[in-house]
Amino acid sequence: MNKKSSHKLLSIMLALLMVIGMFPVTARADSTEIIIGNPGDWVTYVTAGVIELNEGDTLTIEAAAGSPTSEVKIKVNGSCTIKGHSGYIENLHIEEKTGTTMSVTLNNLHISTQEADYAYRQYGGTIHLIEKNELIGGKQNAISGGGSAITIDSDISGTLIAKSTQSAINAGSLIVNGDAQVTLKSSSSTGSFAISYQIASDAELIIEGGSRGISTGNDVNIQNDGTLTVIGNNSYGLYAKNLLYSGTGTMMVEGTGASSGISLTDAAGAKLTVNSGTIKASGGASGKALGLAGTSPKIMIDSGTLEMQNKAATTETHTFVMSGAGDPWSISGTGVTHTGSLTDESINITVPSGITGTVTRAPAALDSVCEIAGKGYPTLDSALTAVPTGVPTTITLLKSIIHTSPVVIDSKNVTFALGNFDLTIDTSAINDSTALLVTGGGVVNYTGTGSFSVIGHTTAVHATGAGSALTAGYAEATRDSDSKAFCAKATNSGTVTVKGEVLTRGTAFGLWAESGGDIVMEGDVTCLDGNSTALYCTGNSRIEMTGDITATATGKSTSPSAGVEVRAGSSAEVTGNVSASGMCVRAHETGATATVTGNIFAEGTNATGASGSNGGTATINGNISATGEAGGTGVIANSGTVVINGNVNSAYSGALATGTNGIVTINGTLTANAPTFAFYIQVGVDKKKVDEDSKPSDLPGYLQYTDGTNNVYVKIASDNVCRIDTKEYATLDEALGEAVTGDTITLLKSFSHDGLVIDNKKVIIDTNGHTLTLGKPGDSTIGLEVKGGGSFDISGTGSVNVFSYAAAVKAEGSGSKAVVSNSTSTMGVAAYAWNGSKITILQDATGYGTGVGAGQSGDTAAGWVEVHGNVIATDRANRGAVEVAHGGVVTVHRNVTAHKDGSIGISAKGALSTEPKAPSKVEVKGNVEAEEGGVSAETGSEIHVRGSVIAGEFGISTSGGSNPKVIVDGDVTATGKGVSALGEVEAVTAGGYANVTIGGNVTANRTEDTQIVTAVYANGSTIIVNKNVTTQGSGVNAQNGGKVTIEGTLNFNPTGTGSQSYIKLGYPVVIKSADDFDPTNPRPGYKEYKNGENIVWVKGTPVIVVPTVETNPVTTVTSSGAILSGSVSLDGGGEITEYGFAWGTGANPTILSDHKSAGTGTSSGFTASLTGLIANTTYHVRAYAKNSAGTSYGEDVSFTTLSATPSSGSSGGGRDSTVNAHITPKKAVFDKDPDNTDNKDVGIILNNGSYSLSRILLDGKALVMGTDYTVSGNTVTFQKKYLATLEEGKHQFTFDMSGGADPVLTITITDKTNPDTGAHIPFDDVKADDWFASNVMWAYEAGLMKGVSEKPMLFSPHGATTRGMIVTILYRLESSPATDAANPFSDVAAGKWYTTAVTWAAENKIVEGYGNGKFGPDEPITREQIATILYRYAGYKGYDVSVGEDTDIHSFEDASKVSAYAVPAIQWACGADIVQGDGAKLNPQGDATRAQVAAMLMRFKDQ
DSSP: OOEEEEEEHHHHHHHHHHTTTSSEEEEEEOEEEEEEOOOOOHHOOBBTEEEOOOOEEEEEOOOOOOOSSSSOOOOOOSSSEEOOOOSSOOOOEEOTTTTTOOEEESSSSSEESSSSSEEEEEESOOEEEEEEEEEOOOSSEEEEOOOOOEEESSSSSSEEEEEEEEEEEESSEEEEEETEEEEEEEEEOOSSSSSSSETTTEEEEEEEEEESSEEEEOOOOEEEESSSEEESSSOOOOEEEEEEEESSOOOOOEETOOOOOOEEEOOEEEEEEEESSEEEEEEOTTSSSSSEHHHHOOOOOOOEEEEEEEEEEOOOOEEEESSSEEEEEEEEEEEESSSSSSSSSSSEEOOOOTTTHHHHHBBBOOSSEETTTEEEEHHHHHHHSSSOOOOOOEHHHHEEEEEEEEEEOOOOOSEEOTTOOOEEEEEEEEEEEEEEETTTTOOEEEESOOOOOEEESEEEEEEESOOOEEOOOOOOOOOOOOSSSEEEEEOOOOOOOOOSOOOOOSSSSEEETTTTOOOEEOOOOESSSSSSSSEOOSSSSSEEESSSSEOOOSSOOOOOOOEEEEEEEEEEESSOOOOESSEEEEEESTEEEEESSSSSEEEEEEOOEEEEEEEEEEESSSSSEOTTTTTEEEEEEEEEEEEEESSSEESSSEEEEEEOOEEEESSSSSSEEOTTTOSEEEETEEETTTTOBSSOOOTTTTTEEESSSOOEEEEEOOSSSSTTEEEEEESSHHHHHHHTTTTEESSSSSSOOOOEEEEEEEEEHHHHEEEEEEEEEOOOOOOOOOOOOTTEEEEEESEEEESSSOOOOOEEEEOOOOEEEEESSSEEEEEEEETOOOOEEEEEEESSOSSSEEEOOOSOOOOEEESOEEEEOOOOOSSSEEOTTTOEEEEESOOEESSSSTTTEEEOOOOOOOSSOOOOOOOOOOOEEEESSEEEEHHHHHHHEOOOOESSHHHHHHESSSOOOOEEESSSSEOOOOOTTTOOOEEEESSSSEEEESSSOEEOSSSTTTEEEEEEEESSSSEEESSHHHHHHHHEEETOEEEEEESEEEEOOOSSSSSOOOOETTTEEEOOTTTTOOOTTTTTEEEEEETTTEEEEOSOOOOOOOOOOEOOOOOOOOOOOOEEEEEEEETTTSSEEEEEEESSSOOOOOOOTTTEEEOOETEEEEEEOOSSSTTTOEEEEEEEEEEEEEEOOOOOOOEEOOSSSTTTTTOOOBBOOOOOOOEEEEEEEOOOOTTOTTOOEEEEEEEOOTOOOEEETTTTTEETTTTTTEOOOOOOOOOOOHHHSSSEEEEEEEEESSSSOOEEEEEEEEEETTTOOOOOOOOTTOTTTTTTTHHHHHHHHHTTHHHHHHTTTOOOOSSSSSSHHHHHHHHTTTTTOOOOOOOOOOSOOOTTTTTHHHHHHHHTTOOOOOOOSSSOSSSOOBBHHHHHHHHHHHOOOOHOOOGGOOOOOOTTTGGGOGGGGGGGHHHHHHHTTTTBTOOOOOTTSBBHHHHHHHHHHHHHHHH
């Protein structure tokens, strides 16, 4: 009896790291092993009749333990393992936690129960089988899953026998995967009640019922790629309403007695549908094969075989109908007859008594892109249409697909099995399109190593409605306009998961969740244009994200972008950094919570780090940096709460708490430059300096800044560097000296420390948002050494970085562990673990020759290293960036890079020779890139690269015997870079009896003609390439029993000198060409090339692609001619049949629509001479070439002919330039009045410059050429019928050119059908239909504003208003009261027309000036300044200004540009409708025009 708790301390710390999300770490389970070794152990581990197993636990029941004396339930709360023995264990059953899905491994387990309703109760997870297992008993079922889907799998031929007196299994669907062998047997009832079955190709399922084998009153759907046997021992084999069968496997169904093998009961006419595969049906001793009920039963066969063994005394006749394109009917069997012709769509087939009749249809030949259960489909749409509603269906890709129309999944459940292929849904060319919409409880998922990318115009992916869920790998929205777009959208309780990157273009939202929507984001979100929001969550929704947010770019829109916006009871959790040019993180409205575990970078001029408003709470577990020098603010709490568990550093203002009970808590330091108009801290309207805190503070240990309602708390800094519990220490050495095993040392500040040795002591460093630097780059002392079973672990949001000239981090000895953030060595190894120790690097490891290493010496366990970032080797040849030996294990979560010439990405050597050891293992979850070699595996080592491998000399190399194993999920490329002229370049070379599997493509290139290039070399080893092999030298070389399988094509494109072969085999060498394959190949679908035991199988036909063409610079340019030059660098595998040039005045000319000139010379270099060109004109040229695959073009090259008469001083040489397009005129007016004789088409002249017109856009939508406008030469005419459909006002039409700037035409639409009958306006520059006309008249008639001139009478509505003017207007509203106050401003001279007004306004705190004793009376007033003055004037008047407290101004694109002092005023002004914005913008720092001032005053008067 024993109970082992492993990795307890390390597990706790990693759990903390996962909670705070400091780094993208992988959880290390706090696993428990329970061993029941004798009868007494049942008492020890059973509580109230239950044994509980949690995630990662293992329960082992040994034979000596026997069985419990009373019924025991194993309650499973997470994925775990249950091990048994060859004997039976009675009184035991298993129940998984309600409502959860998990994977439970059964290993040689044999249990039975008499008391429980089931031997195993499951809720839709997976049962994984090892060895033989039995589940016996259950009052109801052996296995119960209710209506859920049960998956049973194995990868080592595990078996399961489930037996019960009642039904063996009760579930909605049953999936048997891998090579599992499952038997379901009922002694007196139905074998299975499930209605859906999926059996994998290597799996076997036997269902045997005491009565019926399968029985249900519903339709049954079977997808069988393996072996399925269904037996009814006292009735039908299969009993259902209708049956849909597909797959590549065979189903055998047998009834008993007079019962048929298959009985279908649909009263409307039962249907047996065979889409593919084989059914063998047999009745009982006196039964028919099939029994089909209803008025018009039928058997529908698309492709496949139906075998009917009729044991009845009478004939058996059925109607067969073709359900799709395919071959005619094929019928066999003695005496079997049919009506009509075998080509008829419908025929009747009769099988005599005692005869077996077989009916077959072969599928139509299709160039399938995907398949369902073995049936091919030529398009994705056709496959999606074939998916039945409500039945989980897998669509398997047969090649990469780019799908360009929207996909809607309504109430269907689809899994895309990508394999190594890519699926792209791209509707970016369709305006306002959603690329992938899942609704009605539909589900979309994907598997495989290929990519699943979704690109939409308005929306990329959208899941809406309860139960609707989708998972994608990449999402992008491309609408390049001011209209909103969405990358990933979840609404109305829909769920979206994105496993890769999200990218927005134009004004867009990266992630949008509303109305209970749920989004899980597992990558970065990047906004490529301004006025965007990376993450938006509202309406009780949730977003969980692991990755960085970047929203700092500007493109067509220069407005700032937001990072995280959470509203209305929603929550967002971001584990990563957030960078934005506007508001970085904001939680707005009661119940809204935003949590970011990472750092915040507010990079815009007026950007804010974090904000909590109107009851929202924002928590930042990291630092905030606000770099805006003209208005940036670190933290704002406006009637909300913000907590910063790090430092705040602002170039402008620090922290603002305002509204009602605004609270800011900073658990680090606060620094702010606080220039004029800015503040260190502001509470309410009170600005505070660093020493103006309130004493005493109501929060111990913090400085408090308050106005009585709002509070900012800043933690008091300590001189000490760390603490244990509450005791602080001046140095880390002091703390370590007093620390005992298990203590946590909390950092109080960032600091550096010399190298550290941890010996036989376990400590945890809580970084607390700070940085600890161990060691020095130029010091040969080890930065961190852990030995003697000690451990060094970290937690918190800061980091521990280790540096050394020699080894940065070293761990040695069993149980020794080290965890750091980054590890860097300038002349040695970044980290190495030896003899049972473990090192975890949470970010990057950078070494000189070796990044990380692991191994052992002697009879000990090997070392283990895990790097969650990248491994980089900066220098030193003949070393691996990752090196393992003698059983060492290394896991890298990102990329491995070796920069030095002669360096290797991964070097793995096998176990010690003294006795068998575990193999050395390396797993890289990203890519491997090295100057010389990508992966080197020796002597039984195992390497798995989940990305791609690229290197100069070799991609993969194995040697040394003992069956080394290498798997690369992506591509392998040998570039030839850095290899000598006579050196060898090999993409994959495998010796040592290795097994190598490449999931992607293999490519071998050269950089020198004399290099010896081979793509794949198998020397006594087995190599499998799942995609294509492409080589510029030899293709495949198999020696000494080498075997190579290529699932794609072998593309042989030799470019160098010397002997180069398609395939080489054996010794003496046999050379094989592409056509020299063995026609007697026993492996269907492959071409076999063989010489003795050396074999190469190639599945695909070599592909000829279009040539690769280069357009060279144009020479000898004159006013009427030029010489063109081009070349073909690659022939694409086919003969070049034509080459030359396409040229014309438009960009990207083609030989179909532009001029064509044949080339002279050879395809490797050809020219053409042009004459008769027009002087001073820009031309475009592209070289082209043809082969059997088609025509391809080189890059577009432009040139401009010389002027006919060069100006004085001209050099006479040619020139190469481009000219932007422009239009004349740029403005036009169109009147919709049909009686207006000037109502004509609007024509403009377009000068294309160096480009061509692609389309014309209005509000992002393209106009229809020929209907909305016409083009004749350089004249573009807008049709009046089209213009008459537009609303009155200004409309801006964008001429979308092929390059350069896009001209914009403004057409003003008027309608004079109803002439204005309003009152006379005295100003010549104010028209009755101007938006501000009524405002100007009110201000004029009220005596507040006058004209600027009398002859002519002008108001100057667009002119600026000075600060002195606005104060004077307010002074007049107050009837010009007398004042005895002193003038406080040095720049307001006595006797000026505004002096008394300014003095009065300052006396009543309506104005404060610039803070430097100046007012600036003659300076233009900005929109935020006038709002602030009106706000204060309203307060002076006693008006209610509380409307601003609930006003959200962030709907305006430039809300972040509002200065902190003006935020309350702008909120009030917007809430009171005094400021209405300029379209979607506030333009807070723009000058307020006289018309705008008149409008503001009139609206203010109406309050």
